[in-house]
Amino acid sequence: MLYRAEDISLSEDFTSDTVNVALYAREGWDVDDLERFCGLYQHGFRTYMKSPLNVMKVQPGMARFFRSTFLAFVPAEETLCDIFELHLANFHCDVSERQRFDEIPHLQTTTYSLGVKSCFQHNLFTRHPLTGKIIRHRHPYTTLPKFTLPVHPCIAALRAGCLISFSPDASPVSKTLLAITRYHARCSGDILPRRRPTKALPATTSTFSSSSSQSMVSTAASSRSSASTVPSESSNPGSSNQDTGRPRKRKLSTDSVVESPRAVKLQRRIPCVAGASSATRNISNAAKSSRRPSEHIHRLGVRCA
Structure with missing residues (x-):
């Protein structure tokens, strides 16, 4: 009697609310091998992602172990031999001449055995499809029954290849499955490379770089223009200081400072308050002496007398 995928569980409680588990839910290097061979x-x-050839129904507690490949259904040995021959034939012919896996009649159905990783040692329970009798199975699971699945054997075989260990002391689940897995690993580099979508740079990066370059250019231009106007203000410091009596504070730009490609050396302005005031006193004394020369001479004469 062949059991179904939902007839195995981690406990004695079986439910009719099964969970759909896809053998391959997304694309990757293993799906690339499936397409090539x-x-x-x-x-x-x-087009096969949600097809019944890729999806099986299991008990809720078993779903995570099938998805993480702690458990996998392995096709029968004679079916694995036919799958290996298909892979060899497709590899040595042109792409247009390859034979599709779903067009081969004798590869549509097969029997399966449950493959288990060595680190998995939970108790398993099987339920008879007709009588409902439940049997416990302990590690190393030598009494597990055979199974029948709606998935395609070629997809199941590739998925079961994840159970294979390449270490010399590890016992493989199947010698033919080990040969298929090693053949894929050896020939994957000989296949023509497939197109991979290149990641385009985000638009914000180019926008930021262009805006940064524009801001640097504008900042450099403004710094050069401000440097050219500094000597004109400091060329005649007395004209502005005579009106106010103190130096006028220079207003600094509050714009964001960006490092310009060309540094501009600014000279420090020295306030000339003392020089302006002394010059003013000399001019006023000279004016007074020029306006009243007789009085000044008279005072000198009196002092001399």
Whole structure:
């Protein structure tokens, strides 16, 4: 009697609310191998993602172990041999001449055994499809029954390849499955490279770089213009200081400072309050002496007398 995927559980409680688990839910290097060796074009497996050939129903507690490949259903040995022959034939012929995996009649159905990773040691329970009898199975699970699945054997075989360990002391689940996995690893570099979408730079990066370059250019231009106007203000300091009596404070720009490509050396202005006041007193004394020369001479004469 063949069991179904929903007839195995981690406990004695079986429910009719099963969970759909896809053998491959997204694209990756393993899906690329499936397309190369099973006669599909690039991205041809997208139409099979939600197909019954890729989805099986399991108990809720078993879903996470199938998704993380702690458990996998392995096709029968004779089916694995036929799958290996298909992979060899498709690899050595042109892409247009490859045979699709879903067009081969004798590869549509097969029996499966449950493959388990060595680190998985939970108790498993099986339920008979007709009688409902529940049986417990302990590690190393030598009494597990055979299963039947709606998924395609080629997809299931590639998924079961994740159970294979390449270490010499590890016992493989199947020698033919080990040969298929090693063949994929050896020939993956000999296949023509597939197109990969290149990540385009975000628009904000180019916008920021262009705006930064524009701001640097404008800042450099403004600094050069301000440097050219500094000597004109300091050329005649007395004219502005005579009106107010103190130096006029220079207003600094409050714009954001960006490092300009060309540094401008500014000379420090020295206030000339003392010089202006002494010059003013000399001019006023000279004016007074020029206005009243007789009085000044008379005072000198009196002092001399």
